[in-house]
Amino acid sequence: MxxxxxxxxxxxxxLLGMALSGCITSRVEDARIGSTGIEDGESVVIMAKSYHLGxxxxxxxxxxxxxxxxxxxxxxxxxxxxxxxxxxxxxFEPRTxxxxxxxxxxxMQRPGVADRIAEQRVRYIIWLDGDxxxxxxxxxxxxxxxxxxxxxxxxxxxxxxxDYNASVWDLQNMESDGTVxxxxxxxxxxxxxxxxxxxxxxxxxxxxxxLATQLHAFITSENA
Amino acid sequence: MTAKIRxxxxxxxxxxxxxxxxxxxxxxxxxxxVPLMEKIPITVGLRMPKNFYSFxxxxxxxxxxxxxxxxxxxxxxxxxxxxxxxxxxVKLLKVADDPALxxxxxxxxxxxxxxxxxxxxxxxxxxxxxxxxxxxxVFDRDGNQVANWPVSAYGKSSTEGINDSESLQRAxxxxxxxxxALMIMKLDAExxxxxxxxxxxxxxxxxxxxxxxxxESDTGIQTTAMEDEPDDAS
Numbered sequence: 001m002x003x004x005x006x007x008x009x010x011x012x013x014x015l016l017g018m019a020l021s022g023c024i025t026s027r028v029e030d031a032r033i034g035s036t037g038i039e040d041g042e043s044v045v046i047m048a049k050s051y052h053l054g055x056x057x058x059x060x061x062x063x064x065x066x067x068x069x070x071x072x073x074x075x076x077x078x079x080x081x082x083x084x085x086x087x088x089x090x091x092f093e094p095r096t097x098x099x100x101x102x103x104x105x106x107x108m109q110r111p112g113v114a115d116r117i118a119e120q121r122v123r124y125i126i127w128l129d130g131d132x133x134x135x136x137x138x139x140x141x142x143x144x145x146x147x148x149x150x151x152x153x154x155x156x157x158x159x160x161x162x163d164y165n166a167s168v169w170d171l172q173n174m175e176s177d178g179t180v181x182x183x184x185x186x187x188x189x190x191x192x193x194x195x196x197x198x199x200x201x202x203x204x205x206x207x208x209x210x211l212a213t214q215l216h217a218f219i220t221s222e223n224a
Numbered sequence: 225m226t227a228k229i230r231x232x233x234x235x236x237x238x239x240x241x242x243x244x245x246x247x248x249x250x251x252x253x254x255x256x257x258v259p260l261m262e263k264i265p266i267t268v269g270l271r272m273p274k275n276f277y278s279f280x281x282x283x284x285x286x287x288x289x290x291x292x293x294x295x296x297x298x299x300x301x302x303x304x305x306x307x308x309x310x311x312x313x314v315k316l317l318k319v320a321d322d323p324a325l326x327x328x329x330x331x332x333x334x335x336x337x338x339x340x341x342x343x344x345x346x347x348x349x350x351x352x353x354x355x356x357x358x359x360x361x362v363f364d365r366d367g368n369q370v371a372n373w374p375v376s377a378y379g380k381s382s383t384e385g386i387n388d389s390e391s392l393q394r395a396x397x398x399x400x401x402x403x404x405a406l407m408i409m410k411l412d413a414e415x416x417x418x419x420x421x422x423x424x425x426x427x428x429x430x431x432x433x434x435x436x437x438x439x440e441s442d443t444g445i446q447t448t449a450m451e452d453e454p455d456d457a458s
Contacts, residue, residue: 051380056349060384089257090405094398112260 022188022201028210032178034170036219042123043077044069044219045084049129050094056131057164061208065128065166068212076216079120087116104174122171124219130164132204141192152192159187162207166215180218182211246290249389253301254397256404259309264412266329266421267313271321273335276300281339291343293392298400303334306404310411323367330370330420331363337374341392344383352392353380354399360407362415371415377403 038044046066048057062081070078085092091113098107108114137158144150165181186201276299282292307314315326323331337357344350355378362371379398383391412418 052378056351058384059382086257089259090401090408091260093401093405095402096405096409110260111262116260 022186022199024184024186024201024203024206026182026184026206026210028180028182028214030178030180030214030218032218034173034175034177036124036168036170036177036221038076038123038219041077042121043079044124044126045079045081045122046126046128047081047084047092047097049127050097050099052094053099055129057128058131058204061132061164061204062128064205064208065126065212065215068209069216074216074220076219077121079122084120084122087120088113101169101174101176104169104171108174117171124177125169125171126215127167127169128164129167130162132160132162132207135159135161139190141190141196143192143196151194152196153194154192156190157187159185160201160203161185162203164207164211166211168215168218178218180211180214182207182214184210246292247388248292248294249392250294251296251298251393251396253296253298254400256302256305256309256401259404259408261310261408263312264310264418265312266418267315267327268307268311268417269315269317269321269323269326269328269331270303270307271317271319271323271331271333272300272303273333275336276303276334279336279339281341283341283343289343289345291341291392293341293396295339295396298396299334299336302400302404306407307332310408323363324365329365330417331365331367332417333361333363335359335361341395343392344388350384351380351382352388352395353378354392354395356396356399356403358403360411360415362417362420364420370420371417373411373414375403375406377406 046062046069048059048062049055066078066080069076090096091107091110098104108117137156139154139156141152141154141156143152162182162184165179167179168177169175170177184203184207186203186206188201189199191197191199277297279295279299280292281295282290284290304314304316315328317323317326317331335358337359339354339356341352341354343352347353355376358375358377360371360373360375361369362373363369377399379395379400379402381391381394381398386394
C-alpha cells in the first residue's frame with residue numbers, strides 16, 4: 001500500500017513538473033557534404049562566429065554545447081574555446097578568424113599554427129552562429145503589497161525563439177563537412193492569482209541539447 | 225518597533241532613489257597570450273604619453289547612469305608586452321631620453337585618439353561594447369616621422385553570468401586584444417618599420433624625434449599611414 005502511495009506521489013510530481021513547464025516545439029536538421037568520423041585522442045573545438053560579423057551567440061550556449069558533447073561514455077574530447085583561442089593568438093580572434101575553409105591552408109602556413117593544432121589534436125572546429133531572442137509577448141500582470149499582505153493578479157506570456165547553426169570544419173582535410181541547425185520555439189506563461197506560477201519554457205537549453213545530440217551523431221557516424 | 229522599521233525602510237528607499245547610479249570600474253593591467261609570429265628583427269624605442277599610465281574615461285547615459293572606467297596603466301602595460309612579443313628588442317624611453325643616443329632602429333610613439341563604450345541600456349542588448357582608437361607614429365633613427373597609423377579596435381562582452389563591471393572590463397580587454405591582433409597582422413605592412421633596420425646611421429645625429437604631447441595627438445593632423453615615405457637608405 002505504501003509502495004502504491006509512493007508511486008502515485010512520484011507520478012503526481014512528474015505530471016506537475018510537466019504541467020509547470022511551457023510549450024516547446026523544435027526542429028533539427030543536418031546537411032552533410034563530406035564524410036566524418038573521429039579517432040581516439042582527437043578533439044573538437046566549439047567556436048562562435050565573430051561578433052565583428054554581427055553574430056551574437058551567447059557564451060553560455062557555447063559552454064552548454066561543449067558540456068553536452070563531452071558528457072557520457074561516448075563523449076567527445078572537447079578543447080575549451082578560450083584555451084584554443086589563446087593558444088593560437090592572434091589567429092582566431094574575432095577580427096582574424098578564418099571565415100571560410102578556403103582560408104585554412106594559408107592559416108596553417110603561419111608560424112606555429114599547424115604545430116599548435118597538431119599538439120592539441122584538434123580534428124574539427126564547429127562554428128556556431130545564431131542566438132535566442134524574445135519574439136513575442138503579452139498579457140498583463142500587476143502586483144500590490146500593503147500592511148495586510150500582498151499578491152499578484154493577471155496573466156503574462158512570452159515566446160522565445162532559439163535559432164542556431166553549426167558549421168563543421170574538418171582540419172585534417174581542410175574542408176567543410178556540412179552543417180547542423182536547430183530551430184526551437186518556446187512559449188512561457190505566468191498566471192497569477194495571489195501567487196504567480198511561472199511555467200517556463202527552457203528554449204535555449206532545449207536548443208543546446210538538440211544541437212549537441214545531432215552534432216555528436218554527425219561527427220561520430222562515418223557515413224558520407 | 226514596527227514604525228521604526230518602516231521609517232528605516234523608507235529612509236533606505238529614499239537614499240537609493242536620490243543617490244543616482246554611478247559605476248566605477250578599474251581595469252587591471254591586461255595580459256595578452258604569446259602570439260604565434262616571427263619577431264621583427266629590429267630594436268625599437270617605445271615612448272608612451274603620460275595618459276598611458278593613468279587613463280580614466282567617463283560616459284553618462286541619458287542622464288541616468290554614469291559610468292567611469294579607470295584604465296590606470298593598462299595601455300602602458302599592454303604596449304610594453306605587445307611590442308616585447310613583436311620586436312627583437314624594445315627600449316622604453318622616457319620623455320627626456322634622446323632617441324639618437326639609444327642605439328635604436330626606430331622610435332614608436334603610440335597614443336590614444338579615442339576611447340568609447342556603450343552600456344546595455346544604450347545598446348538595448350545584454351552586452352557592453354568598447355571602441356578604442358590608437359595612433360601609432362613611427363620615426364626613423366634620425367627623428368623623421370615615417371608613418372602615422374590609426375588603429376581602431378572593438379571588443380564586446382555579454383553580461384550573461386557576470387556582473388556589469390566584469391563585463392565592461394572584459395569588453396575593454398577584448399578591444400585591446402583586437403588592437404593587438406591588428407598590429408601583429410599589419411604594423412609592418414602599414415608602417416614599413418622593419419625596413420628601418422637597414423638604414424645606416426649618419427655620422428652625426430642631426431635631429432631628435434619630437435615628443436608627442438596629448439594635445440598634439442588630439443589634433444589629428446595626420447590621419448593616414450605612410451604619409452611620409454621613408455627615404456631610400458642613405
